[in-house]
Amino acid sequence: MRETSTSGTTTPALSCEGLRVGYGSRVVLEHVSLDIPPGRWISVVGPNGCGKSTLLRALAGLETARAGTIFLQGRRLQAWRGRERARRLAWLSQTAPITDLTAAEVVALGRFAHSGWLAHRQADDDAAAHRAMTATGSLAWATRRLSTLSGGERQRVHLARVLAVEASVLLLDEPTTHLDPPHQEDVARLLRDQAQRCGVSVVSAIHDLSLALTADRVIVLGHSGVVGHGTVREALEGDWLSVAFETQVNIVEHEGVHLWRPALDIPMRQGIGQ
Amino acid sequence: MSAPRALMRLDEAPQHLTRANRLTVWLLACVAITLALTFGSLLIGTSSIQTSLGWILSPDAQSSVVLWQIRLPRSIGAWLAGALLGLAGGIAQGVFRNPLADPYLLGTASGAALGVTISLVAADVSVGGLAWASKLGMTGAAFLGAGGATLLTISLSRGVLQTRSLLLSGVVVAFLLSAITQLMLLAKPDIWRSMQSFLFGSTGFISWSSVGLLGTVFGVCIIPAVFLSRGLDALTLGEDTAQSLGLSLPALRLTLLGIVSLATAAAVGEVGVVGFVGLVAPHLVRETLSVNHRQLLIAAPLCGGALLQAADLASRWLIRPAELPVGAVTACVGGSYLVYLLWRRSRNA
Numbered sequence: 144m145r146e147t148s149t150s151g152t153t154t155p156a157l158s159c160e161g162l163r164v165g166y167g168s169r170v171v172l173e174h175v176s177l178d179i180p181p182g183r184w185i186s187v188v189g190p191n192g193c194g195k196s197t198l199l200r201a202l203a204g205l206e207t208a209r210a211g212t213i214f215l216q217g218r219r220l221q222a223w224r225g226r227e228r229a230r231r232l233a234w235l236s237q238t239a240p241i242t243d244l245t246a247a248e249v250v251a252l253g254r255f256a257h258s259g260w261l262a263h264r265q266a267d268d269d270a271a272a273h274r275a276m277t278a279t280g281s282l283a284w285a286t287r288r289l290s291t292l293s294g295g296e297r298q299r300v301h302l303a304r305v306l307a308v309e310a311s312v313l314l315l316d317e318p319t320t321h322l323d324p325p326h327q328e329d330v331a332r333l334l335r336d337q338a339q340r341c342g343v344s345v346v347s348a349i350h351d352l353s354l355a356l357t358a359d360r361v362i363v364l365g366h367s368g369v370v371g372h373g374t375v376r377e378a379l380e381g382d383w384l385s386v387a388f389e390t391q392v393n394i395v396e397h398e399g400v401h402l403w404r405p406a407l408d409i410p411m412r413q414g415i416g417q
Numbered sequence: 418m419s420a421p422r423a424l425m426r427l428d429e430a431p432q433h434l435t436r437a438n439r440l441t442v443w444l445l446a447c448v449a450i451t452l453a454l455t456f457g458s459l460l461i462g463t464s465s466i467q468t469s470l471g472w473i474l475s476p477d478a479q480s481s482v483v484l485w486q487i488r489l490p491r492s493i494g495a496w497l498a499g500a501l502l503g504l505a506g507g508i509a510q511g512v513f514r515n516p517l518a519d520p521y522l523l524g525t526a527s528g529a530a531l532g533v534t535i536s537l538v539a540a541d542v543s544v545g546g547l548a549w550a551s552k553l554g555m556t557g558a559a560f561l562g563a564g565g566a567t568l569l570t571i572s573l574s575r576g577v578l579q580t581r582s583l584l585l586s587g588v589v590v591a592f593l594l595s596a597i598t599q600l601m602l603l604a605k606p607d608i609w610r611s612m613q614s615f616l617f618g619s620t621g622f623i624s625w626s627s628v629g630l631l632g633t634v635f636g637v638c639i640i641p642a643v644f645l646s647r648g649l650d651a652l653t654l655g656e657d658t659a660q661s662l663g664l665s666l667p668a669l670r671l672t673l674l675g676i677v678s679l680a681t682a683a684a685v686g687e688v689g690v691v692g693f694v695g696l697v698a699p700h701l702v703r704e705t706l707s708v709n710h711r712q713l714l715i716a717a718p719l720c721g722g723a724l725l726q727a728a729d730l731a732s733r734w735l736i737r738p739a740e741l742p743v744g745a746v747t748a749c750v751g752g753s754y755l756v757y758l759l760w761r762r763s764r765n766a
Contacts (some may be wrong), residue, residue, distance in 0.1 A: 205657050229663025236661075240514070242653035248709055252651050256663035260644055288707055301654075308662075 154217050156181040156330055156344040157202060157232070157312050162211035163266040164194070164201045171197045175369055177362065181311065184338040184345040185372075186355035189364030189387050195348040196237055198364065199314045202346070215312065229256035233308040238350075241303055246292070246300040247285040250276055253307035268397070275306035280326075294321035302330065303402070313337065315347040319354060331357050352384070352403035356394065363387045375401065391398035440716070443706055449718035451496060452665055452724045458492035461630040462489060463738040480630070486625070494623030495724040495729040496722040497631035498684040499694050501638065503721020505680040505703075506695030507713050508642055511649035512673050513580055516703075520681040522696035523583075523674065524566035524590035529685040531594045533615050534601050534747045538667070551564020555615065556686040563682035566590055571674070580656075618691035618744025625640065627687045634683040638676045645673060645712070646710035679715060693751025694721050694728075724750075 157377040162175040171194040179185060180203075189197045199204045202213060213220040215232055223231075233253070242249065253275070254268040257384050276282040279299040289297050298321045305313060318334070319327040331354055337343040338359065346362075349355040361378045363370040365387035371378060378384065379401065384392040393404040459554065461471040472480035497614055505520035513522070521527075534628045536558035539546030550558065573586035601607055614621070651659040660666055686690070698721035728746040733743055 200657070203661055205660060225660075225665050226663035229661065232661075234658070234661040236655060238656060239562050240653065240655050241648075243703075243707055244650055244653060244709055248650065249654065252647070252654065252662060255647065255651065260647070 152324055153180060155179050157215055157346075159202065160200060160211055160215045162213065163209045164197055164206050165209060172201065172207075173368060176373055177190070177369070178221050179312065179344050179346060179376065180360075181265060181336055181344050182313060182342040183357045184334050184347070185360045185362055186358040187348040187362045187364060188352065188355045188368075190366065190389070193364045193366050193369070195364055198362075199234065199316050199346065199348060202317065203232060203314050204228065205234070212407040226256045226259060228258070229310075230308065231310050232312045232314065233310040234304045234319055235301060235305045235313070235315040237320070239297070241297070242289050245286050245288055246281055247272065248302075249289060249300055250281075250285075250303045250307050253304040260381060272303075272307045273307055276300075278306060279303040280329065283288060295323060295326060299326070302333075304335075310343070312344045315345065315351060318347050319351065327351065327354055327377070334358075352392070352394070352402065356401040356403075365389070428451050428647070434618045436468075438758060440706060440708065441713055443597070444719060447707075447716070447723055450723045451719070451726060454723065454730055455489070455492050455496075456725070458730050459488050461737070462488055490625045491620055491623045492685060492726055492729065494628045494631055495620045496686055496726045497628065497635055498620070498691070499625075499698070499725025499728075500690045500718035500722035501631065501680040501684040502691065502695035502725070503682070503698035503717040503719070504635075504639055504642060504714060505677045506701040506721070507699075507710075507717035508673050508693070510678050510699050511652060511710055512670055513584065513714075514652060514678070516700065518584075519652050520643075520677060520684075521571045521591070521690075521692075521694075522589045523678060523681075524594060525563040525681040525685060527591045527594040527598065528562040528564070528566020529559035529682065530562065530612075530616060530690060531598045531601075532565070534562070534598045534608070534612060535562070537611055538601055538605050540703045541605060541608060551576045555622075556630075558680045559615070559686040559689075564678060564686045566594055567674070567678040567682075576667065578731040607662055614742065615689040615742075617742030618689040618747070620688050620725070620732070620743045621740065623687060631683060631687055634679060635718070639714070639747075641672065642714050643711055645669065646714050647671070649710035649714075673703060688725075689726065689744060691728075691747050691759075696727050697751045697754055698724055701754075705756075 157179040157303045158177060160176045162172060163170060189195055193393060198204060201208055204213070214221060215228065219227070221325060250272045251262060251268070254271060258265065258268055273282070279300045279302045281296065281303050284296060289300060292300065298318070304349075305315065316336075319330050324332060328407065332347045334347060335357070338345050347358070351398055355361065356375050358375065359385075360372070360374055362372045363378055363383040363386075366389075369381040370387045371381060379394055384394065391406065391409070394401050394407050395404050396402075424502065459473060460466045462469065464472075466481075467710065472484055476484070492592055504521050506518070508524060509518040509520055512518070513761065533555055536550040537711055540550035551635065568725070570583065570586045570590045573590065574582040582758075648659070648664055651662050651664055656666060658705050664690070681695070699713060699717040702708060702716045708716060725743070725747065728743050732741040732743040732746045
């Protein structure tokens with residue numbers, strides 16, 4: 144692990160202090176303080192409705208925080224101008240409306256923060272889009288409309304759009320939805336590569352616990368706030384997952400990989416089933 | 418990773434070429450139809466086609482007035498008004514991400530109708546009002562009314578942030594202003610007849626100066642619209658995603674709705690409340706071509722222009738030597754097209 148390199152003085156790529164976010168009378172997140180180090184892939188895990196998406200949306204500046212501050216590269220998130228911010232921070236939504244644009248057009252939109260309204264598309268915009276589509280394996284359907292692609296293919300196009308931004312922080316809400324297992328692997332490999340080779344901070348909400356635990360670090364969210372943020376080992380030693388999910392979560396280690404083992408032999412929890 | 422120079426440009430892949438070709442063919446067809454309609458419009462009027470042909474071949478002073486001062490500006494003006502409505506409809510459908518959005522959804526049509534009613538009533542009741550109304554003209558009154566209605570809608574929904582509340586305010590404003598118009602017409606039944614041509618839509622009053630105005634507004638509207646079309650593309654990915662890409666949504670919406678209002682107000686001011694063109698033109702484009710918004714905002718005006726020009730021609734031809742209101746023609750054609758769309762969808766479902 145390269146844990147030692149981020150301890151101490153390094154400025155976090157993204158951080159928040161005392162964050163509170165809610166909808167109407169419901170407070171979803173409260174007292175959330177996190178430091179997202181550069182060059183790490185971080186999984187956000189937690190039960191349904193605990194605020195994973197809300198956290199990512201808030202960090203992306205899409206939710207108004209009721210309290211607390213978010214800093215992007217040491218500067219308040221609100222202080223950045225729209226396109227300056229969008230060049231440094233890219234966000235992938237959990238669901239996107241189905242558009243009639245072609246895959247290449249969608250990925251090119253990821254370059255908007257660089258090219259803007261008036262500037263004509265530059266060669267480096269094309270190059271970035273091309274690299275992103277190659278990396279996600281979506282180049283083959285560059286000229287096809289998104290409405291004609293399958294869910295998994297669309298997901299990879301959207302992922303390419305986010306990569307094409309070449310931002311230093313990626314906030315990805317369920318980047319592996321709709322993907323079959325080999326492609327989930329590809330995405331996990333891609334995210335790790337982005338973090339390790341390109342120094343990008345990747346924060347991704349991932350449902351599949353086994354896949355989530357292949358990340359460098361985890362943020363574990365429960366219904367009553369952040370259970371913990373640390374390395375995968377710290378999370379497992381502290382049994383954060385069981386705390387967050389409010390039930391025993393069994394993780395087994397197999398050849399250095401952490402796997403979630405469904406325990407069907409224990410009795411059903413109240414309120415589930417029936 | 419290969420060098421950028423060696424990269425295949427993404428939009429130069431073979432399939433894309435055929436798509437571009439289709440667009441070119443489509444645009445050329447629109448232009449050809451427009452030219453044919455313009456020529457046709459010179460032939461059709463209260464005189465017979467043979468007489469009109471004779472006028473074109475051997476013009477005299479009187480006939481050249483009919484041909485070049487009445488029929489030609491009328492046809493070109495109809496094209497421009499239709500193009501403005503097509504553009505406004507294309508933008509509105511993109512901004513509201515709703516295929517049923519049309520240029521009138523911010524209350525412009527009822528605002529324009531109220532503006533015209535007020536000017537007619539003012540001219541009727543006092544000399545000062547008459548002077549004021551004649552200075553403004555029906556066009557100016559309609560324009561002011563449309564602009565005022567848009568402002569009212571936007572202020573009612575407290576800005577442009579909430580699409581749904583904007584749509585709702587538009588409906589409320591439209592009902593409110595129509596109610597006021599109806600009340601005024603009840604009080605002054607004699608201006609009803611002068612209002613009629615405006616409410617049905619009419620291309621009969623277009624002069625070269627109207628063409629100049631419509632053309633200027635068209636130029637003013639289409640250039641920024643095409644520049645901002647990438648923003649509409651981004652909006653198809655959802656508002657949050659568009660925002661995360663670095664777009665300022667309020668500024669984008671305000672600018673685009675400003676363009677919609679200006680285009681609609683100008684068109685309504687010159688030809689009255691012509692229905693369905695702004696709704697159907699972008700639909701026709703999307704049905705026949707798969708396009709991004711830059712292409713849509715170029716093709717929809719061409720389509721809308723050809724549609725209104727054709728409707729204008731039909732309105733002169735169908736019950737000649739009398740004329741139908743052009744709005745009635747567009748309503749019949751546009752309405753049946755929408756019914757056809759519904760029928761086809763329900764059959765496919």
